[in-house]
Amino acid sequence: MISRPSRHCTVELQALPSRIGQVRRIVSAQLRYWHLDPLIDPAALGVTELLTNVHRHAEPDKQCTVEIVLMLDRLTVSVRDQDPRLPRLRAHDPVSTHGRGLALVAAVSQSWGMHARDDGGGKVVWFTLAVPQPATTAKSPFAAYGAGRTAPPRGIDLTQPVQTPVGTPAPAPVQAPVAAPAPAPASAAAPAPAAVVRERAPAARSAVST
Numbered sequence: 001m002i003s004r005p006s007r008h009c010t011v012e013l014q015a016l017p018s019r020i021g022q023v024r025r026i027v028s029a030q031l032r033y034w035h036l037d038p039l040i041d042p043a044a045l046g047v048t049e050l051l052t053n054v055h056r057h058a059e060p061d062k063q064c065t066v067e068i069v070l071m072l073d074r075l076t077v078s079v080r081d082q083d084p085r086l087p088r089l090r091a092h093d094p095v096s097t098h099g100r101g102l103a104l105v106a107a108v109s110q111s112w113g114m115h116a117r118d119d120g121g122g123k124v125v126w127f128t129l130a131v132p133q134p135a136t137t138a139k140s141p142f143a144a145y146g147a148g149r150t151a152p153p154r155g156i157d158l159t160q161p162v163q164t165p166v167g168t169p170a171p172a173p174v175q176a177p178v179a180a181p182a183p184a185p186a187s188a189a190a191p192a193p194a195a196v197v198r199e200r201a202p203a204a205r206s207a208v209s210t
Contacts, residue, residue, distance in 0.1 A: 007071075008067075010065060010066070010068075011026055013065075014064075015051045015058065015062040020055070027044055027066070027077070039075055042108040043129060047066060050127075051066070051079060053125075058081045058083040059083050063081070065079070066079055074110070075128065076128050079126075082122040083123060084123055085123070086114050086123055089103065106127075109127035109128060109129060110130045112125075114126070
């Protein structure tokens with residue numbers, strides 16, 4: 001049984017070698033559908049190791065459930081089986097092909113853990129992966145000039161005079177309008193002629209005979 005809501009995927013299966021590869025492909029396809037291609041390899045590796053542990057150690061049967069939950073910045077992958085015994089992370093030989101499942105899960109994940117189910121019906125082993133954030137778009141240096149302005153064409157040096165292509169008629173020079181002569185200032189009024197002062201000769205004094 002497979003259910004695929006928008007941010008949740010659950011797969012129920014028998015953890016047999018023939019089914020593990022199928023679940024690995026289902027997980028890869030689901031992450032590709034969610035546009036999480038960078039997480040395909042670590043998620044597929046982690047779920048493969050957890051299902052292999054179920055196949056080798058779970059009792060009384062191999063029935064299990066794989067669940068993938070996508071949150072805002074975190075992808076959680078968990079495997080639930082019917083065996084309540086919790087696995088242990090053991091020291092292993094670097095060249096050994098067994099006993100490295102949990103070590104690989106810890107190496108490829110952001111965090112991981114396990115817990116027994118509250119109803120005593122088995123356990124859950126899980127790991128998380130960080131969801132890559134989209135890169136921020138750099139703002140144009142001309143955005144500060146406001147909408148409606150455009151950047152100057154590339155390859156043009158605005159500090160140099162614009163060269164007119166050969167064969168292109170030069171634009172006619174613009175003639176400045178001739179200013180009308182300013183009116184002459186009004187002439188100052190002619191000074192009034194000086195008054196002619198005439199002095200009258202003093203009257204002759206009559207001689208007095210003695």
